[in-house]
Amino acid sequence: MLAILAVSGLLMSHCNIAPQSTAPTDKNLTSETIVAGLSMPWSMAFLPDGRFLVTERTGKLRIVKDGQLDPQEIAGIPKVYYRGQGGLLDVALHPNYKENGWIYISYSSPKKEGEVGDDNGANTALMRAKLNGHELTNIEHLYKASPNVKGGVHFGGKILFDKKGYVFLSLGERGQKENAQRLNKAQGKIVRLHEDGKIPTDNPFVKTKDALPEIWSYGHRNPQGLVMHPTTGTIWAHEHGPQGGDELNIVEKGKNYGWPLITYGIDYDNSIISDKTEAPGMEQPVIYWKPSIAPCGMTFVNNPKFKDWNGDLLVGSLKFQNLEHLVIKGNKVVKKEIVFDKIGRVRDVKQGPDGNIYVVVESTGAIVKISPKS
Amino acid sequence: MKLISILGCGAIYVFAFLSNAQDNLSKSIARGKELYKESCITCHLANGEGIKDTFPPLAKADFLLKYPEKSIHAIKFGMKGAIKVNNVAYNNAMPPSGFADDEIADVMNYIRNSFGNKNPQLITEKMVAAVKEK
Numbered sequence: 043m044l045a046i047l048a049v050s051g052l053l054m055s056h057c058n059i060a061p062q063s064t065a066p067t068d069k070n071l072t073s074e075t076i077v078a079g080l081s082m083p084w085s086m087a088f089l090p091d092g093r094f095l096v097t098e099r100t101g102k103l104r105i106v107k108d109g110q111l112d113p114q115e116i117a118g119i120p121k122v123y124y125r126g127q128g129g130l131l132d133v134a135l136h137p138n139y140k141e142n143g144w145i146y147i148s149y150s151s152p153k154k155e156g157e158v159g160d161d162n163g164a165n166t167a168l169m170r171a172k173l174n175g176h177e178l179t180n181i182e183h184l185y186k187a188s189p190n191v192k193g194g195v196h197f198g199g200k201i202l203f204d205k206k207g208y209v210f211l212s213l214g215e216r217g218q219k220e221n222a223q224r225l226n227k228a229q230g231k232i233v234r235l236h237e238d239g240k241i242p243t244d245n246p247f248v249k250t251k252d253a254l255p256e257i258w259s260y261g262h263r264n265p266q267g268l269v270m271h272p273t274t275g276t277i278w279a280h281e282h283g284p285q286g287g288d289e290l291n292i293v294e295k296g297k298n299y300g301w302p303l304i305t306y307g308i309d310y311d312n313s314i315i316s317d318k319t320e321a322p323g324m325e326q327p328v329i330y331w332k333p334s335i336a337p338c339g340m341t342f343v344n345n346p347k348f349k350d351w352n353g354d355l356l357v358g359s360l361k362f363q364n365l366e367h368l369v370i371k372g373n374k375v376v377k378k379e380i381v382f383d384k385i386g387r388v389r390d391v392k393q394g395p396d397g398n399i400y401v402v403v404e405s406t407g408a409i410v411k412i413s414p415k416s
Numbered sequence: 417m418k419l420i421s422i423l424g425c426g427a428i429y430v431f432a433f434l435s436n437a438q439d440n441l442s443k444s445i446a447r448g449k450e451l452y453k454e455s456c457i458t459c460h461l462a463n464g465e466g467i468k469d470t471f472p473p474l475a476k477a478d479f480l481l482k483y484p485e486k487s488i489h490a491i492k493f494g495m496k497g498a499i500k501v502n503n504v505a506y507n508n509a510m511p512p513s514g515f516a517d518d519e520i521a522d523v524m525n526y527i528r529n530s531f532g533n534k535n536p537q538l539i540t541e542k543m544v545a546a547v548k549e550k
Contacts, residue, residue, distance in 0.1 A: 082494075082511060099511075125514035126455045193454050194514060217454070311453070311462040333467075336458075361459075361470065363508065387509050405496050405509030 067350035067367065068381040073412045076400075077106045080407040085132045085339075085390045086400060090140050095173075096402070096409070099129035103147070103178075106409070118171060118178030123150040123164035126194015131166070134201040136237065143172040144237070148199040148211060151186055159190030165228070166197045168211050168239070184239030185256070187228035191216035196230075196282070200268035205275065208234050208242065212279060214264035219302040219315070222261050225253035230301060232265065232279065232293055234258040246296030261299040261324065263287075267340030267357060276373070278328075280337040280357060283307045284315055288334045289327035290357075292373060300324035306332060329368070329375045336361035339390035342370075345397040347414050356381075356399060358388025365391065365401065385410060441525060441538050448519075448526025455513050456523065464531030470508060472501040475531035484524065484539065488547045491520050517544040 082099040089095060094106040101122040105112040122130050128150030136144035151167035153159055167186040171178035196214030203209050215222040215230030222230025225247055233256040234245055247253035267280035267290075277293040287307020291299055304318045307330075320326055331337070339358035343351040355368040355375075363386050369377040386403035394400050399412040452460075460466050464475035474480055479501045480487050489495070496509035515523065524539040 128514070195454055310457045384507075404511065 067379065068412075070350065070415055071348075071381075071412055072415050073382060073385070073410050075406075075408045076109050076411045077111055078406065078408040079111050080104065080409075082129070082404055083389060083402045083407060083409070084130065084404070085134075086392060086402050086409060087133045087135050087145070088392070088395050089135070089173075090395075094409070095133050095145065097130045097133045097147070099131070099404075100124055101130045101149075103130065103133065105176075112176075114176050116173065116176050116178060118181060119147070120149070120169070121152060123152045125150075125164075128164060128194050128197050131197065131199035132201045134203065136170075137203050137205070144170045145173055145178070146170045146184075146201050146209065148201055150197050150199075153190035157186070157190055158188055160192040163190035163192040165190050165216060166199050166211070166213050168201065168209075168235070170237075182239065185211065185233070185235055187213045187231075187233075188254075189227065191218060191229070193217050196264040198262070198265050200266055200279075202268045202270060202277065203237075204270060204277075207237060209237055210234050210258060210268060210277065212262070212265035212268050212281075214266075214282075215262070215301070219263070222263065222301045223298070223303065225250060225257060225260065228254055228256065230260060230262045230264075231257050232259045232262060232268070232277075258295060259293050259297050259299060261301045261303070263301045266338045268293075269340050269342055269355075272342050272344040272353075278340070278342075278355070280340055282336055282338075283330065283334060284309050285312075286330075286332035286334055288331040288337050290329050290337075290355075290368070290375065291325060291327050294325075298324050299327075306330045307334065328373065329378075334361065335359040335366065337366075339388055339392075339402065341391045341393050341399065343393060343399065345393065347397055348399075349414075356391050358391045358401065360387045360389070360404070363387055363405070382410075382412065437538060438536075441529070441536065444522045444525040444538065445529050448522035448524070449530075451515065451519055451523050452526050455515070456527075459510070464527065464533075468504060469506070472499065472504070472506045472508075473531075474527045474533070476533060477501050480527065481533065481535070484528070485547055487527075488520060488524060488539070488544055489550065491515065491523060492517075492544065492547060493549045517541045520544045 084097045084099045087095045096104045103116040130149045132148040134146045150164045152164045165187040168184045171181040195217045198212035198214040200212040213231045221227040241255045247257050248255045265279045265281040279293045280290045284307035287305045302315050304321050337357050338360050357366045364383045365381050367379050367381050368375045387405040389404045390402035392400045401410045459471040466473040491513050494512035498507045518541040521539045521541050521544050528535040
Protein backbone atom coordinates (compact mmCIF):
# COMPACT_ATOMS: atom_id res chain seq x y z
CA MET A 43 0.00 0.00 0.00
CA LEU A 44 2.75 2.35 1.00
CA ALA A 45 4.60 1.46 -2.19
CA ILE A 46 1.53 2.26 -4.28
CA LEU A 47 1.18 5.60 -2.53
CA ALA A 48 4.84 6.34 -3.09
CA VAL A 49 4.65 5.39 -6.75
CA SER A 50 1.51 7.40 -7.34
CA GLY A 51 3.15 10.30 -5.55
CA LEU A 52 6.06 10.09 -7.97
CA LEU A 53 3.72 9.92 -10.94
CA MET A 54 1.85 12.94 -9.69
CA SER A 55 5.00 14.95 -9.36
CA HIS A 56 6.30 14.31 -12.87
CA CYS A 57 3.36 13.60 -15.06
CA ASN A 58 0.52 15.37 -16.58
CA ILE A 59 -2.50 14.85 -14.34
CA ALA A 60 -5.62 13.68 -16.12
CA PRO A 61 -8.76 15.60 -15.18
CA GLN A 62 -10.85 13.67 -12.68
CA SER A 63 -14.31 12.55 -13.65
CA THR A 64 -15.94 13.14 -10.27
CA ALA A 65 -18.69 15.76 -10.02
CA PRO A 66 -17.09 19.17 -10.48
CA THR A 67 -17.01 21.50 -7.53
CA ASP A 68 -18.60 24.29 -9.54
CA LYS A 69 -22.05 22.88 -8.76
CA ASN A 70 -22.10 25.02 -5.59
CA LEU A 71 -21.24 28.13 -7.57
CA THR A 72 -23.09 30.52 -9.78
CA SER A 73 -21.86 32.49 -12.78
CA GLU A 74 -23.24 35.72 -14.14
CA THR A 75 -22.21 37.94 -17.07
CA ILE A 76 -21.67 41.38 -15.58
CA VAL A 77 -20.61 43.26 -18.69
CA ALA A 78 -20.60 42.54 -22.41
CA GLY A 79 -19.82 44.43 -25.58
CA LEU A 80 -16.04 44.50 -25.21
CA SER A 81 -13.88 43.92 -28.27
CA MET A 82 -11.10 41.37 -27.73
CA PRO A 83 -10.74 42.03 -23.97
CA TRP A 84 -7.39 40.88 -22.58
CA SER A 85 -7.16 41.87 -18.94
CA MET A 86 -8.93 43.70 -16.13
CA ALA A 87 -8.12 45.60 -12.94
CA PHE A 88 -10.37 46.68 -10.06
CA LEU A 89 -10.38 50.36 -9.14
CA PRO A 90 -11.02 51.11 -5.45
CA ASP A 91 -14.28 52.91 -6.27
CA GLY A 92 -15.81 49.73 -7.72
CA ARG A 93 -15.14 50.52 -11.38
CA PHE A 94 -13.05 48.18 -13.56
CA LEU A 95 -10.39 48.96 -16.10
CA VAL A 96 -10.37 46.60 -19.08
CA THR A 97 -7.82 46.39 -21.89
CA GLU A 98 -9.00 45.59 -25.40
CA ARG A 99 -6.22 44.04 -27.45
CA THR A 100 -7.10 46.29 -30.38
CA GLY A 101 -5.52 49.16 -28.40
CA LYS A 102 -8.21 50.61 -26.16
CA LEU A 103 -8.40 50.98 -22.40
CA ARG A 104 -12.00 51.00 -21.20
CA ILE A 105 -13.91 51.73 -18.00
CA VAL A 106 -16.77 49.59 -16.71
CA LYS A 107 -19.04 51.16 -14.11
CA ASP A 108 -22.00 49.40 -12.50
CA GLY A 109 -22.01 46.76 -15.22
CA GLN A 110 -22.03 49.39 -18.00
CA LEU A 111 -19.22 49.77 -20.50
CA ASP A 112 -18.35 53.46 -20.73
CA PRO A 113 -18.56 54.28 -24.46
CA GLN A 114 -15.70 56.77 -24.15
CA GLU A 115 -12.30 55.09 -24.21
CA ILE A 116 -9.42 56.36 -22.08
CA ALA A 117 -7.05 58.58 -24.06
CA GLY A 118 -3.28 58.24 -23.89
CA ILE A 119 -2.61 54.63 -24.87
CA PRO A 120 0.37 54.59 -27.25
CA LYS A 121 0.20 53.01 -30.68
CA VAL A 122 0.17 49.24 -30.31
CA TYR A 123 1.28 46.50 -32.69
CA TYR A 124 -2.07 44.84 -33.27
CA ARG A 125 -1.25 41.70 -35.15
CA GLY A 126 -1.52 37.99 -34.41
CA GLN A 127 -1.33 37.79 -30.62
CA GLY A 128 -0.05 41.34 -30.21
CA GLY A 129 -1.76 44.52 -29.06
CA LEU A 130 -2.73 46.15 -25.80
CA LEU A 131 -2.13 43.51 -23.14
CA ASP A 132 -2.18 43.64 -19.34
CA VAL A 133 -3.38 46.28 -16.88
CA ALA A 134 -2.51 46.18 -13.17
CA LEU A 135 -2.78 48.65 -10.31
CA HIS A 136 0.15 49.42 -8.05
CA PRO A 137 -0.40 47.74 -4.65
CA ASN A 138 -0.59 51.23 -3.08
CA TYR A 139 -2.79 52.60 -5.85
CA LYS A 140 -5.00 54.45 -3.38
CA GLU A 141 -2.00 56.57 -2.34
CA ASN A 142 -0.06 56.93 -5.59
CA GLY A 143 -2.57 56.34 -8.42
CA TRP A 144 -0.14 54.38 -10.61
CA ILE A 145 -1.66 52.14 -13.29
CA TYR A 146 0.73 49.75 -15.06
CA ILE A 147 0.06 48.69 -18.65
CA SER A 148 1.86 46.27 -20.96
CA TYR A 149 1.55 46.21 -24.74
CA SER A 150 3.16 45.11 -27.98
CA SER A 151 5.22 48.14 -28.93
CA PRO A 152 6.11 48.76 -32.58
CA LYS A 153 9.76 49.47 -33.36
CA LYS A 154 10.70 53.08 -32.90
CA GLU A 155 13.60 54.92 -34.48
CA GLY A 156 16.88 54.07 -32.83
CA GLU A 157 15.68 50.77 -31.40
CA VAL A 158 17.39 47.54 -32.40
CA GLY A 159 15.75 44.71 -34.30
CA ASP A 160 13.59 44.14 -37.36
CA ASP A 161 11.97 47.00 -39.22
CA ASN A 162 8.19 46.79 -38.75
CA GLY A 163 8.89 44.54 -35.78
CA ALA A 164 7.73 44.88 -32.19
CA ASN A 165 8.30 43.68 -28.66
CA THR A 166 6.62 43.92 -25.28
CA ALA A 167 6.75 47.17 -23.33
CA LEU A 168 5.70 48.32 -19.87
CA MET A 169 4.41 51.80 -19.01
CA ARG A 170 2.70 53.44 -16.08
CA ALA A 171 0.34 56.41 -15.87
CA LYS A 172 -2.37 57.99 -13.73
CA LEU A 173 -6.04 58.22 -14.58
CA ASN A 174 -7.61 61.64 -14.74
CA GLY A 175 -11.20 61.41 -15.95
CA HIS A 176 -10.93 59.74 -19.32
CA GLU A 177 -7.27 60.49 -19.83
CA LEU A 178 -3.94 58.97 -18.85
CA THR A 179 -1.54 61.51 -17.40
CA ASN A 180 2.01 61.36 -15.98
CA ILE A 181 2.84 58.69 -18.58
CA GLU A 182 6.20 57.01 -17.95
CA HIS A 183 7.65 54.45 -20.34
CA LEU A 184 9.41 52.07 -17.97
CA TYR A 185 10.73 49.24 -20.09
CA LYS A 186 10.85 47.78 -23.56
CA ALA A 187 12.06 44.27 -24.35
CA SER A 188 14.78 44.13 -26.97
CA PRO A 189 15.17 43.38 -29.84
CA ASN A 190 12.11 44.15 -31.96
CA VAL A 191 10.98 41.11 -33.91
CA LYS A 192 8.66 40.91 -36.90
CA GLY A 193 5.74 38.56 -36.47
CA GLY A 194 2.66 38.29 -34.32
CA VAL A 195 3.47 35.54 -31.82
CA HIS A 196 4.57 35.17 -28.18
CA PHE A 197 4.49 38.52 -26.42
CA GLY A 198 3.92 37.24 -22.84
CA GLY A 199 2.92 40.52 -21.23
CA LYS A 200 1.74 39.63 -17.71
CA ILE A 201 2.50 42.12 -14.92
CA LEU A 202 2.96 41.10 -11.27
CA PHE A 203 3.85 43.08 -8.16
CA ASP A 204 5.45 41.39 -5.19
CA LYS A 205 5.16 42.78 -1.70
CA LYS A 206 8.73 44.10 -1.69
CA GLY A 207 8.52 46.96 -4.18
CA TYR A 208 9.35 45.08 -7.37
CA VAL A 209 7.38 44.56 -10.55
CA PHE A 210 7.73 41.48 -12.75
CA LEU A 211 6.89 41.28 -16.47
CA SER A 212 6.68 38.09 -18.51
CA LEU A 213 8.17 38.08 -22.02
CA GLY A 214 7.49 35.57 -24.78
CA GLU A 215 10.31 34.51 -27.10
CA ARG A 216 8.62 36.13 -30.15
CA GLY A 217 8.83 32.93 -32.14
CA GLN A 218 12.64 32.76 -31.88
CA LYS A 219 12.99 29.86 -29.49
CA GLU A 220 16.79 29.74 -29.35
CA ASN A 221 16.80 33.24 -27.88
CA ALA A 222 14.93 32.01 -24.79
CA GLN A 223 18.31 30.56 -23.72
CA ARG A 224 20.38 33.66 -24.60
CA LEU A 225 20.88 36.02 -21.71
CA ASN A 226 21.58 38.94 -24.06
CA LYS A 227 18.05 38.85 -25.52
CA ALA A 228 14.89 39.92 -23.72
CA GLN A 229 12.92 37.03 -25.22
CA GLY A 230 11.50 34.07 -23.29
CA LYS A 231 12.32 35.73 -19.97
CA ILE A 232 10.66 36.99 -16.83
CA VAL A 233 12.19 40.34 -15.89
CA ARG A 234 12.23 42.14 -12.53
CA LEU A 235 12.26 45.91 -12.21
CA HIS A 236 11.84 48.49 -9.50
CA GLU A 237 8.42 50.10 -9.66
CA ASP A 238 9.90 53.13 -11.44
CA GLY A 239 11.53 50.91 -14.10
CA LYS A 240 15.07 51.02 -12.67
CA ILE A 241 16.88 47.72 -12.67
CA PRO A 242 17.55 46.23 -9.23
CA THR A 243 21.24 45.75 -8.51
CA ASP A 244 20.60 42.36 -6.90
CA ASN A 245 19.02 40.79 -10.00
CA PRO A 246 20.71 37.45 -10.76
CA PHE A 247 22.61 38.37 -13.94
CA VAL A 248 23.65 41.93 -13.14
CA LYS A 249 27.29 40.88 -12.97
CA THR A 250 27.19 38.32 -15.78
CA LYS A 251 29.09 39.47 -18.87
CA ASP A 252 26.83 40.29 -21.84
CA ALA A 253 23.69 39.35 -19.91
CA LEU A 254 20.72 41.71 -19.62
CA PRO A 255 20.49 42.86 -16.00
CA GLU A 256 16.69 42.91 -15.95
CA ILE A 257 16.41 39.11 -16.31
CA TRP A 258 14.96 37.23 -13.33
CA SER A 259 14.42 33.81 -14.99
CA TYR A 260 14.86 32.40 -18.50
CA GLY A 261 14.08 29.51 -20.84
CA HIS A 262 10.38 30.40 -21.13
CA ARG A 263 8.29 30.16 -24.30
CA ASN A 264 5.24 32.37 -23.85
CA PRO A 265 4.19 32.94 -20.22
CA GLN A 266 0.69 34.43 -19.92
CA GLY A 267 -0.17 33.59 -16.33
CA LEU A 268 1.85 35.17 -13.51
CA VAL A 269 0.69 35.18 -9.89
CA MET A 270 2.01 35.16 -6.36
CA HIS A 271 1.01 32.53 -3.81
CA PRO A 272 -1.01 34.42 -1.19
CA THR A 273 0.73 32.90 1.83
CA THR A 274 4.18 31.68 0.74
CA GLY A 275 4.93 34.54 -1.68
CA THR A 276 6.31 32.15 -4.33
CA ILE A 277 5.73 33.14 -7.96
CA TRP A 278 3.79 30.75 -10.18
CA ALA A 279 3.70 31.15 -13.94
CA HIS A 280 2.14 29.16 -16.72
CA GLU A 281 3.26 29.30 -20.31
CA HIS A 282 2.04 28.31 -23.73
CA GLY A 283 4.31 25.47 -24.83
CA PRO A 284 4.52 23.68 -28.15
CA GLN A 285 1.92 20.95 -28.90
CA GLY A 286 1.48 19.02 -25.64
CA GLY A 287 4.00 21.12 -23.73
CA ASP A 288 2.10 23.86 -21.86
CA GLU A 289 3.65 24.21 -18.40
CA LEU A 290 2.99 25.46 -14.89
CA ASN A 291 6.22 26.54 -13.18
CA ILE A 292 7.34 27.98 -9.87
CA VAL A 293 9.58 30.85 -10.91
CA GLU A 294 12.75 31.45 -8.90
CA LYS A 295 15.65 33.84 -9.18
CA GLY A 296 18.15 33.05 -11.94
CA LYS A 297 16.65 29.70 -12.90
CA ASN A 298 16.40 28.19 -16.37
CA TYR A 299 13.03 26.70 -17.33
CA GLY A 300 14.53 24.83 -20.26
CA TRP A 301 12.77 26.00 -23.43
CA PRO A 302 13.63 24.86 -26.09
CA LEU A 303 16.35 22.48 -24.81
CA ILE A 304 13.89 20.43 -22.79
CA THR A 305 10.15 20.19 -23.42
CA TYR A 306 7.30 17.71 -23.14
CA GLY A 307 5.81 18.89 -26.42
CA ILE A 308 6.54 18.73 -30.13
CA ASP A 309 6.43 21.59 -32.61
CA TYR A 310 3.23 22.66 -34.35
CA ASP A 311 4.59 21.35 -37.65
CA ASN A 312 4.99 17.99 -35.81
CA SER A 313 8.80 18.19 -35.81
CA ILE A 314 10.76 17.19 -32.72
CA ILE A 315 12.13 20.20 -30.85
CA SER A 316 14.11 18.23 -28.31
CA ASP A 317 14.27 14.56 -27.38
CA LYS A 318 14.91 15.60 -23.78
CA THR A 319 12.26 16.36 -21.18
CA GLU A 320 14.76 17.02 -18.41
CA ALA A 321 18.36 18.08 -18.04
CA PRO A 322 20.72 19.10 -15.24
CA GLY A 323 20.49 22.78 -14.37
CA MET A 324 17.00 23.11 -15.83
CA GLU A 325 13.77 23.24 -13.90
CA GLN A 326 10.92 20.77 -14.18
CA PRO A 327 7.37 22.10 -14.40
CA VAL A 328 4.93 21.54 -11.55
CA ILE A 329 2.66 20.05 -14.23
CA TYR A 330 2.44 20.11 -18.00
CA TRP A 331 -0.63 19.83 -20.17
CA LYS A 332 -0.93 17.19 -22.88
CA PRO A 333 -2.89 18.04 -24.95
CA SER A 334 -2.15 21.75 -24.66
CA ILE A 335 -4.96 23.87 -23.24
CA ALA A 336 -3.47 27.26 -24.26
CA PRO A 337 -3.41 28.60 -20.69
CA CYS A 338 -4.14 32.29 -20.28
CA GLY A 339 -4.79 34.10 -17.04
CA MET A 340 -4.60 32.54 -13.59
CA THR A 341 -5.44 33.32 -10.01
CA PHE A 342 -5.00 31.81 -6.61
CA VAL A 343 -8.31 31.61 -4.77
CA ASN A 344 -7.81 33.23 -1.39
CA ASN A 345 -11.25 33.36 0.09
CA PRO A 346 -12.89 30.94 2.57
CA LYS A 347 -16.27 31.59 0.87
CA PHE A 348 -15.05 29.23 -1.88
CA LYS A 349 -14.72 26.32 0.48
CA ASP A 350 -13.78 23.77 -2.23
CA TRP A 351 -11.36 26.11 -3.98
CA ASN A 352 -9.67 28.12 -1.25
CA GLY A 353 -5.88 28.00 -1.67
CA ASP A 354 -6.13 26.49 -5.15
CA LEU A 355 -5.36 27.79 -8.63
CA LEU A 356 -7.81 28.61 -11.39
CA VAL A 357 -6.33 28.61 -14.89
CA GLY A 358 -8.07 29.85 -18.04
CA SER A 359 -8.00 27.91 -21.29
CA LEU A 360 -8.18 29.69 -24.62
CA LYS A 361 -8.34 26.46 -26.53
CA PHE A 362 -10.99 24.49 -24.66
CA GLN A 363 -12.93 27.57 -23.51
CA ASN A 364 -13.10 26.54 -19.87
CA LEU A 365 -11.39 26.96 -16.52
CA GLU A 366 -9.20 24.40 -14.86
CA HIS A 367 -9.29 24.11 -11.09
CA LEU A 368 -5.91 22.85 -9.84
CA VAL A 369 -5.92 21.58 -6.27
CA ILE A 370 -2.68 22.74 -4.66
CA LYS A 371 -0.86 21.05 -1.78
CA GLY A 372 2.40 22.80 -0.97
CA ASN A 373 4.28 23.08 -4.27
CA LYS A 374 2.32 20.35 -5.99
CA VAL A 375 -0.85 20.01 -8.02
CA VAL A 376 -2.62 16.95 -6.58
CA LYS A 377 -5.79 17.00 -8.67
CA LYS A 378 -7.31 18.93 -11.51
CA GLU A 379 -10.79 19.32 -12.90
CA ILE A 380 -12.54 21.28 -15.62
CA VAL A 381 -15.06 23.82 -14.38
CA PHE A 382 -17.35 26.21 -16.21
CA ASP A 383 -16.98 24.32 -19.47
CA LYS A 384 -17.83 26.33 -22.63
CA ILE A 385 -17.46 29.67 -20.87
CA GLY A 386 -15.55 31.00 -23.93
CA ARG A 387 -11.92 31.81 -24.78
CA VAL A 388 -10.56 32.78 -21.37
CA ARG A 389 -8.02 35.62 -21.40
CA ASP A 390 -7.84 36.58 -17.75
CA VAL A 391 -8.91 35.24 -14.35
CA LYS A 392 -8.84 37.49 -11.30
CA GLN A 393 -10.09 37.45 -7.74
CA GLY A 394 -11.86 40.72 -7.03
CA PRO A 395 -11.65 42.81 -3.88
CA ASP A 396 -15.12 41.41 -3.03
CA GLY A 397 -13.62 37.91 -2.99
CA ASN A 398 -15.47 36.75 -6.12
CA ILE A 399 -13.78 35.41 -9.24
CA TYR A 400 -13.90 37.41 -12.46
CA VAL A 401 -13.24 35.84 -15.84
CA VAL A 402 -12.43 37.91 -18.93
CA VAL A 403 -13.75 36.11 -22.01
CA GLU A 404 -12.31 37.14 -25.37
CA SER A 405 -14.78 35.38 -27.65
CA THR A 406 -17.94 36.79 -26.06
CA GLY A 407 -16.42 40.18 -25.18
CA ALA A 408 -17.68 39.71 -21.64
CA ILE A 409 -16.67 39.57 -18.00
CA VAL A 410 -18.24 36.75 -16.02
CA LYS A 411 -18.47 36.79 -12.22
CA ILE A 412 -18.29 33.50 -10.35
CA SER A 413 -19.54 33.45 -6.77
CA PRO A 414 -20.71 30.89 -4.22
CA LYS A 415 -24.43 30.11 -4.25
CA SER A 416 -25.99 31.78 -1.25
CA MET B 417 0.84 33.02 -93.04
CA LYS B 418 -0.42 36.16 -91.40
CA LEU B 419 -3.12 34.15 -89.69
CA ILE B 420 -0.60 31.65 -88.41
CA SER B 421 1.61 34.35 -86.98
CA ILE B 422 -1.40 36.01 -85.31
CA LEU B 423 -2.42 32.68 -83.85
CA GLY B 424 1.18 32.03 -82.83
CA CYS B 425 1.50 35.41 -81.14
CA GLY B 426 -1.85 34.84 -79.46
CA ALA B 427 -0.75 31.46 -78.18
CA ILE B 428 2.51 32.90 -76.84
CA TYR B 429 0.59 35.72 -75.22
CA VAL B 430 -1.91 33.36 -73.60
CA PHE B 431 0.86 31.06 -72.47
CA ALA B 432 2.83 33.97 -71.01
CA PHE B 433 -0.29 35.27 -69.32
CA LEU B 434 -1.11 31.89 -67.80
CA SER B 435 2.40 31.17 -66.66
CA ASN B 436 2.60 34.65 -65.16
CA ALA B 437 -0.66 34.01 -63.30
CA GLN B 438 0.71 30.66 -62.20
CA ASP B 439 3.84 32.40 -61.00
CA ASN B 440 1.81 34.99 -59.06
CA LEU B 441 -0.15 32.22 -57.40
CA SER B 442 2.89 30.23 -56.38
CA LYS B 443 4.61 33.35 -55.00
CA SER B 444 1.48 34.26 -53.04
CA ILE B 445 1.24 30.69 -51.69
CA ALA B 446 4.86 30.83 -50.52
CA ARG B 447 4.27 34.12 -48.64
CA GLY B 448 1.01 32.73 -47.25
CA LYS B 449 2.78 29.69 -45.86
CA GLU B 450 5.01 31.88 -43.68
CA LEU B 451 1.98 33.81 -42.37
CA TYR B 452 0.16 30.54 -41.74
CA LYS B 453 3.08 29.33 -39.61
CA GLU B 454 2.94 32.62 -37.70
CA SER B 455 -0.73 32.86 -36.86
CA CYS B 456 -2.82 29.87 -37.93
CA ILE B 457 -0.79 26.73 -37.27
CA THR B 458 -1.36 26.50 -33.51
CA CYS B 459 -5.07 25.79 -33.99
CA HIS B 460 -5.47 24.48 -37.54
CA LEU B 461 -2.15 22.53 -37.37
CA ALA B 462 0.50 21.95 -40.01
CA ASN B 463 -1.62 19.49 -41.97
CA GLY B 464 -4.68 21.76 -41.88
CA GLU B 465 -6.71 19.12 -40.10
CA GLY B 466 -7.51 21.16 -36.97
CA ILE B 467 -8.74 19.38 -33.86
CA LYS B 468 -12.04 17.55 -34.21
CA ASP B 469 -14.87 19.22 -32.25
CA THR B 470 -12.56 22.11 -31.19
CA PHE B 471 -10.88 23.75 -34.18
CA PRO B 472 -12.33 23.12 -37.66
CA PRO B 473 -10.18 21.67 -40.44
CA LEU B 474 -9.03 23.52 -43.53
CA ALA B 475 -7.99 20.34 -45.34
CA LYS B 476 -10.72 19.47 -47.84
CA ALA B 477 -13.04 21.67 -45.82
CA ASP B 478 -16.36 22.32 -47.55
CA PHE B 479 -16.69 25.63 -45.68
CA LEU B 480 -13.44 27.02 -47.05
CA LEU B 481 -14.04 25.77 -50.57
CA LYS B 482 -17.71 26.76 -50.75
CA TYR B 483 -17.54 30.14 -49.00
CA PRO B 484 -14.27 31.94 -49.83
CA GLU B 485 -15.82 35.31 -48.87
CA LYS B 486 -16.84 33.99 -45.45
CA SER B 487 -13.34 32.62 -44.98
CA ILE B 488 -11.81 35.99 -45.91
CA HIS B 489 -14.27 37.67 -43.54
CA ALA B 490 -13.18 35.33 -40.74
CA ILE B 491 -9.47 36.06 -41.23
CA LYS B 492 -10.12 39.80 -41.54
CA PHE B 493 -12.66 40.37 -38.78
CA GLY B 494 -12.60 37.19 -36.70
CA MET B 495 -15.37 34.68 -36.34
CA LYS B 496 -17.38 33.11 -33.58
CA GLY B 497 -20.37 30.92 -33.00
CA ALA B 498 -21.73 27.67 -34.38
CA ILE B 499 -20.63 26.44 -37.80
CA LYS B 500 -20.58 23.08 -39.53
CA VAL B 501 -17.51 21.94 -41.40
CA ASN B 502 -17.63 18.62 -43.24
CA ASN B 503 -20.73 17.76 -41.18
CA VAL B 504 -19.01 18.24 -37.83
CA ALA B 505 -20.35 20.99 -35.54
CA TYR B 506 -17.93 23.60 -34.14
CA ASN B 507 -18.67 26.38 -31.68
CA ASN B 508 -15.49 28.29 -31.02
CA ALA B 509 -14.01 31.67 -31.78
CA MET B 510 -11.18 32.89 -33.97
CA PRO B 511 -9.67 36.31 -33.31
CA PRO B 512 -9.07 38.68 -36.23
CA SER B 513 -5.58 38.14 -37.68
CA GLY B 514 -4.49 41.77 -37.89
CA PHE B 515 -3.09 40.94 -41.35
CA ALA B 516 -3.17 43.50 -44.15
CA ASP B 517 -5.40 42.75 -47.16
CA ASP B 518 -2.50 41.51 -49.32
CA GLU B 519 -1.42 39.19 -46.52
CA ILE B 520 -4.94 37.79 -46.15
CA ALA B 521 -4.94 37.10 -49.91
CA ASP B 522 -1.62 35.23 -49.48
CA VAL B 523 -2.95 33.13 -46.60
CA MET B 524 -6.11 32.32 -48.55
CA ASN B 525 -4.06 31.24 -51.55
CA TYR B 526 -1.94 29.05 -49.30
CA ILE B 527 -4.82 27.30 -47.52
CA ARG B 528 -6.81 26.88 -50.74
CA ASN B 529 -3.83 25.13 -52.32
CA SER B 530 -2.49 23.02 -49.46
CA PHE B 531 -3.51 20.03 -47.37
CA GLY B 532 -4.95 18.32 -50.46
CA ASN B 533 -6.89 21.43 -51.53
CA LYS B 534 -6.42 22.75 -55.06
CA ASN B 535 -7.85 25.95 -56.44
CA PRO B 536 -6.05 27.73 -59.26
CA GLN B 537 -8.14 30.91 -59.01
CA LEU B 538 -5.94 33.59 -57.45
CA ILE B 539 -7.39 35.50 -54.49
CA THR B 540 -6.20 39.10 -54.85
CA GLU B 541 -5.74 41.99 -52.46
CA LYS B 542 -8.62 43.71 -54.28
CA MET B 543 -10.97 40.83 -53.54
CA VAL B 544 -10.03 40.94 -49.86
CA ALA B 545 -10.52 44.71 -49.75
CA ALA B 546 -14.03 44.25 -51.15
CA VAL B 547 -15.06 42.10 -48.17
CA LYS B 548 -16.58 44.44 -45.59
CA GLU B 549 -17.45 43.72 -41.99
CA LYS B 550 -20.90 42.19 -41.55
